[in-house]
Amino acid sequence: MLRPEIADMDLALPAASALLATYLISGGMPPLFPFILAVVGAYFAITSSYVFNDYCDVDIDKINLPNRPLPSSRMSRKNALTYALVLMVIASTVAAYLNPESLAVFIIAAGVITFYSSVAKRSTFLSFFPVGISYGLVPIGVWLAFDPAGILKTSIDNQILPLPAIFFGAMICVTDWGFTLSGVARDVEGDRAKGAPTVPVTFGVPATSKFIFVCWVVGVAASLVIGYTAHLGPLYFAGAICGGGWILWQSIDFIKNPLPERGGKLFLQGSRYRGVMFGSLILDVLLLIFIESYPFIW
DSSP states (O other): OOOGGGHHHHHHHHHHHHHHHHHHHHSSOOOHHHHHHHHHHHHHHHHHHHHHHHHHTHHHHHHHOTTSTTTTTSSOHHHHHHHHHHHHHHHHHHHHHHOHHHHHHHHHHHHHHHHHHHTGGGTOGGGHHHHHHHHHHHHHHHHHHHSOOGGGOSSOSSOSSOHHHHHHHHHHHHHHHHHHHHHHHHTHHHHHHTTOOOHHHHHOHHHHHHHHHHHHHHHHHHHHHHHHHHTOOHHHHHHHHHHHHHHHHHHHHHHHSOOHHHHHHHHHHHHHHHHHHHHHHHHHHHHHHHHHHOGGGO
16 A cells, blocks of 8 residues: 555655755755654655545545455555554654654645545546645655754745755656656546546546656756756766656657556656656765765775
8 A cells, every 4th residue: 555666766755855955055964863754754644645545546446456455355444544644643743853844844745635635536637736746845845854944944045945955846746747647547447437537537548648748858857957956966967867868758658659558657667767866866965975075085
């Protein structure tokens, strides 16, 4: 239920955000304990939404994904709801401990994704919008834990968030629209049967594949802007450019083969791309910190 097949993306995202935020304000590494808390807390926040979504979509998943724990009756809906709430409580407790601003962002993100699963998905084809917004708030919440804004900000520069943080959140938001819609394209038959007016149900998989391509183009461009505004090095740009080119190629293939199963494949490929991009950012920041810490070696 926690989607282990995409766990690399969900763990690397908060790690990358925490490392980049700390590097930009101090040139060093984040404190180990808060860093671990931020990564685990963000992972629980993300995965709580997966469990709650399964709780809301049991009838759809019986058609699309019958082997998942809920539609296969390996877990009851009551236990799934309890599981989601436990994950959410842990995530909110971690956010409150790290920074009240992080908690505020978590509350907004949790409210938005809950609205998606419980209301929007079965009400409008624009339901993918809140998913991207919620996921895009994840790096912002983590960032604020290490670089507070507002009255908690240590420096008076009239800047709530630096540009890299803003583009990081925007990049995650837009790419998550493409990522989510790829999975929704896979699930089109169940959504159609249960009356969920998703984009693939409303406009068809071929039209959805074209919109997904646009989302990835914007996301890849935003990833380059992140590197530029944060003054990252060649390791990051190599990962962002190579990974970005690869996911755009896969998106074009989906346009050529607009089938539900190809959408499901692109869904997993989108996770791999973002995992590679986040990993490249992590390695690049670690290298930059090492170079600045030991300049005599270079």
